[in-house]
Amino acid sequence: MRPTTVVAAACLAPLALTLAACSSGTSGGAATAGGTSITVAASDDTNIQDLFQKVLIPDFEKKYPGTSVKLVFDLHGTNDQANYAKLAAATAQNRAPAMDVTASSVPKAAAAGLLATDTSKVTNLATVDQKVLAAGGPGAVPYRASSVLLAYNPAKVSNPPKTLVELLAWIKANPGRFTYNSPKTGGSGGAFVTTVLDSNVPAADRDTMTTGYDKALEKDWDPGWATLAGLNPYVFQKGVYPNGNNQTLQLLSSGQIDMAPVWSDQFISGKAAGTIPATMMAQQITDPSFTGGASYLGVTKASKNQDLAWKFIDFVLQPEEQAKVADKIAGYPAIALDKLPAATQAKFAGADTQNLRPGYNSDHATDINNLWDQNVPGK
Amino acid sequence: MKPSRRHRLGGLALASPPLILVAVFVGFPILVALAYSLGQVGGLNSTIGTIATEQSTVDAWYKVTFGAYRTVFADPRFQRDLVVTVLVTLATTVIVVVLAWGIALYVRLSDSWVAKILSALAVVPMFIPVVIASWAILTFYAADGFLRSIAAHVGIEAPIWGYTITAVVIGLVWTNLPFATLMVVSGVQGVPDALIEAARDAGASIPRTVVSIIAPMALVPTVIAGTFTAIGTLGAFTVPYFTGPNAPKMLGVDLADYFQSFNLPQSSVVMAIVIFIVASGFGGVYVWANYRSAASSGRV
Structure with a gap:
């Protein structure tokens, strides 16, 4: 082999590796193979990151041993537009999207038909305000406001x-x-x-x-x-x-x-x-x-593990978790205030938590x- | 194979990984974006095409429309922001070049330790993240900032520069000065002592020496520093986003707004192409300067 060829091959090798890495990356996405793990995508400030990572997800995994919930968090929602485009593309091609439950751009995804609409699986929905529920669009479930x-x-x-x-x-x-x-x-x-x-x-x-x-x-x-x-x-x-x-x-x-x-x-x-x-x-x-207004959760229509995803959403709407939402980030609960402990109710004295004028x-x-x-x- | 030809192929192979990388990850997306701005919403643009609003589109691959360009250029906001962006770029470039030359001449003509410290200090902003610098500049010139507090102590009412174009220019000069200083200082240092001393012996004053001896010999690094400053300023986002006013804005901020907040990605792409065209004007000057320096040293 001539020296120049060796050099050229050496130079091309990293490029080939880069390309290989890229192509394997695109076929990845969420690990939704089993029935026991889901991915939750959320975006907002650090308080919301803590809410999911330190409260809701550990509580859920404790209540349902053997399940695992992975959080993909986009701080300040800077990539919301790109993540939404990825979800839209995955749904259009009927591939598993990178998330089973989404907490970003939910009303937009609901309006575009990217969410599963079987909200009857959420039993705790009974005391959620109907107007707030309707404002989210088909499939969107309010979890804090x-x-x-x-x-x-x-x-x-x-x-x-x-x-x-x-x-x-x-x-x-x-x-x-x-x-x-x-x-x-x-x-x-x-x-x-x-x-x-x-x-x-x-x-x-x-x-x-x-x-x-x-x-x-x-x-x-x-x-x-x-x-x-x-x-x-x-x-x-x-x-x-x-x-x-x-x-x-x-x-x-x-x-x-x-x-x-x-x-x-x-x-x-x-x-x-x-x-x-x-x-x-x-x-x-x-x-x-x-x-x-409310912030919503939704199950992605193309998700391969919708049952566990609905279970997670239902869990978040339980009075105990709703009280934690109120304590941790001072969010209004999505369910009726009288379901919550008296101490939590006192915190929102004077604020009409259920009667929100929507945007x-x-x-x-x-x-x-x-x-x-x-x-x-x-x- | 002739040796010269083999050399050329070897050189091409050496250069090919970066070339391929640039072609695939930069060149190709630019072509796709260009097609999108001309109304192509099929193929690779189909996802953005379904999300975006108010697009000008065509129905066949061989057609083009300049509707998006007409819309953007008819928008008084864009006209205003384009003018402001170009003016800020020119002002920043002139100030940066003048300051860099001031430092370079001081370092060249004075041997004091002050000169050495000054040239070292001028490079410091290079090591401070732009986001942090922008915040510091904003709070420094805010209504309750350091400048006004000091001025108030001696009974002067200092202007509020936070959230103004003045703050944007200050911030951009701050971020661009280190590189320009490095370029110009090295250019001016490269002028041989013998030439300067000969001019002084022949009776030339210091200004005369600068204009006739040092300036022509340091012209190429100055042009390079100026074009890099201009191109960097033209697409600046962080500094104008943090320190600038809500209106007028620089185009870098507009790009992000139109893309993210207004859901008008096609307008955003059109603006990016306009910035690209203006920047390639400055880029032309850079190429000319490089060619001139290569020609003078006999490389081409």
């Missing part, structure tokens, strides 16, 4: 606004002391935007847009966009909308603003952890109230992200 509240600094705000009209008046009377995160980066800002838009949307149109998609109805939002753009000179630094729920909370905690919409669960657990000063307060406004259908929510970006900042 939260709503957006108006948080404020009582040292600066003695008489917090009780309605949306009062809130808008307060923002204009106190320039620079309020902001919300851009809707595309987090639901707390999204709920504020939705609520302002909703004050001009007829109830019938709103119902259509909650469950379905009708772009023509989006013209109802126009007065709302004008209101939001009109707030630019009065929000933090004359029009700064931070990226993400957490940045808003940091601005509030460091005293740079006095009022902001926040997620109930992030606010309660932030106060418990000390990242939010204990003196901060939060309350719901009315007419309309800030939106809230828009996910396609409309995407349009809100886009239209907000077009109509509000810098106008």
Whole structure:
């Protein structure tokens, strides 16, 4: 062999290995061979990761010895779009997807028919609110919920606004002391935007847009966009909308603003952890109230191990596990509050955990992200 | 086989793994994305085609549509953000090159320990992750940040730069300066002492020496530093995402928004192609500089 050939072969070898590794990777996916192991895919912040990894999954494996649950977690949901595409592709080709139970993009997957719809296997569904259940779409099972509240600094705000009209008046009377995160980066800002838009949307149109998609109805939002753009000179630094729920909370905690919409669960657990000063307060406004919603679980239609997957979902909805959801991440339980221990019930005094004003259908929510970006900042 | 030909084949074989890797994992996806931007939603684009909204599509493989390009260019948001991105790129590049030259000349013409420390400090940002640096810059220039706190102590009202384009430029200069400094310092150090001393002996002032002797000899590294800064800045995401305003945004942030948050991947791909075209303009300058340096040393 000539020296050059040896060198060339040596150079090509790693490439061949790389290609081989790639091709073996694509045929992998979830280990769903037996009937005893399932994969749960979830995405969110670390609190949700802990909830699955340290509470729900160990409890399930303890209750059903011999089963094993694998968690695939995507921190902050940065790969949600890609994972959803993988699920869609696997279902289209009728191959086992990388997950049996999914906790990400569930309503979207339900609407696209990617979920198994046999929810009758979930016996604990009886006390789940029907409206919340329906909002998820076919096959989506709510397992925790939260709503957006108006948080404020009582040292600066003695008489917090009780309605949306009062809130808008307060923002204009106190320039620079309020902001919300851009809707595309987090639901707390999204709920504020939705609520302002909703004050001009007829109830019938709103119902259509909650469950379905009708772009023509989006013209109802126009007065709302004008209101939001009109707030630019009065929000933090004359029009700064931070990226993400957490940045808003940091601005509030460091005293740079006095009022902001926040997620109930992030606010309660932030106060418990000390990242939010204990003196901060939060309350719901009315007419309309800030939106809230459930987080859903679903069994993937192409999963080869659906029975165990349904068993897992049913287990999560048991009162004991629901109480742990409430304690661990301050999430509203998905089942009726009176099923839970009294101590847990006391935690949510004043928050109507079952009566949540739902947000828009996910396609409309995407349009809100886009239209907000077009109509509000810098106008 | 003639020896020269064998050499050429051997060279090709040596270069082929990276070439194949680039062709398969970079070149091919670019072609697929290009086809998607021209309306092809079949084949490899079928998954994204079913998820995305508001696409311009064609119904046969040999057809193309420029609908997606028309939509993007008609969007006033894109026009605004394209202008801002190019302006930020130019401003950052000019500032980086000027600062790098300042450091390089100081190190070249002064032998003090201050000069040595300065050239070492200029490289430090290279070892700090961009995410952390962006956060630091944001909090440093925030309304309650270090700059304003210090200014307030001496009775001055300093501007708030957090969440502004100014913060974006500061952040991009910060991240790009180390590489540019390394390039320009090595270029300026490479000018022989004999030439500088000869010019000084002939009565040339220091500015005259810089303009007529040092600058022409360090031109190629400067152009390389400038083009790398420009190309890196053009597609920047982390710094403008963290420190910049909600509007106007740089195109790197727009790309992510359109793709992830607005579910408009076709528009996102169109913008990526626009960035690519602008960047290849800067890339052309880089190729020219490389060619010039190779020609001057007799390699081509």
